[in-house]
Amino acid sequence: MKIHSVVEVNRYLRDVLEADSLLADIWVSGEVSNLTESAAGHLYFTLKDETSQLRCVFFRPKLAITLENGAAVITHGRISIYEAQGALQLYVDLVQLEGVGILHLEFERLKAKLEEEGLFEPARKRSLPLFPKRIGVVTSPTGAAFHDIANIVGRRYPLAELVLSPTLVQGDGAVDGIVQALQALNDTEDIDVVILARGGGSLEDLWAFNEEKVARAIYASKAPVISGVGHDTDFTIADFVADVRAPTPSAAAELAVPDCAELEAHIQSLTKTLRIDVTRYLDRYRQRTDELTRAASVYLGNSLTISREKLRGRELELASLSPLATLSRGYALVQQSATGEIVSHIDQVQRGDAIDIKVSDGQFKGRVTGSKKGLQGWMNSFPSKKH
Secondary structure, three states: OOOOOHHHHHHHHHHHHHHOHHHHOEEEEEEEEEEEEOOOOOEEEEEEOOOOEEEEEEOOOOOOOOOOOOOEEEEEEEEEEEOOOOEEEEEEEEEEEOOOOHHHHHHHHHHHHHHHHOOOOHHHOOOOOOOOOEEEEEEOOOOHHHHHHHHHHHHHOOOOEEEEEEOOOOOOOHHHHHHHHHHHHHOOOOOOEEEEEEOOOOOOOOHHHHOHHHHHHHHOOOOOEEEEEOOOOOOOHHHHHOOEEOOOHHHHHHHHOOOHHHHHHHHHHHHHHHHHHHHHHHHHHHHHHHHHHHHHHHHHHHHHHHHHHHHHHHHHHHHHHOHHHHHHOOOOEEEEOOOOOEOOOHHHOOOOOEEEEEEOOEEEEEEOOOOOOOHHHHHHOOOOOOO
């Protein structure tokens, strides 16, 4: 016979209780009593009815109501054993006042759970692409939602391609169908954004979008997800998990794509602004060009004047060295008529040679009748002046 310790018994009871699917996810109604709050902010209280009571603990409570003794409430949580005291108790994760519908309670419970896990965290939400090429749509292929989305995308931005991943959006099979449709788009290449859509309806009609499996499938989507479920006042868990919430399927389509007309108007506005800026830019350079042109004209004029003066000086220098200048001072240029050879020495001519004689204003022919060698003889040949 084996003897068990107290801790072994309590641990066994804990394991049995926590393995029970009913006790692991249970709703319990009753009246609050013995309510206390610890220094850490945890709530301890007892739920009781006419004949029984159940100890409860609510760690780190987030309450939308004021909890007080005597309040009739509905709680959700799991039942287990507190080993240290061997106490059976309900570990609460949601408290609502009685009179609230069970679906609303389940909505609040799942919302609180997923929010605690960070699925609604704004920092993780992705921006939508500005110019999507392929848009995945998860909705019923026969519903009005897809028809509205196709019309709006076709009108606003016909460049985008719609990829329908069809599914039931209500009733049996809707939850698994939505999950599989989202997974199918994850396996499809080049999906830029996903629209999850359904038209309006009652809370029961929209309930598939409040299921945990759908919420986690949205969270796992590779592409950003726009939730367009119901009408303006309808909120689902899918809205909180999605990257962007749209009030209707049509609004989701408008958020998914830009408007070509607005883009055209924006481009025209940018073109006008650019033209004005370019004109102003060119005007500044035109003025600068005029200033440089005037400066260049002045510079060139001065340079030409200086160059003309230098050229004039060179012309005067050359003129002073010109044979014509020499001739103008009374000298003559003598050439052999037969050969054109310039006669610079007396030995180049003989008596009777025909010669050409050039002077400053023309030329004439002559013939050698005699010669006298030496400069002194040449100078003596000039007639003397008479006084």
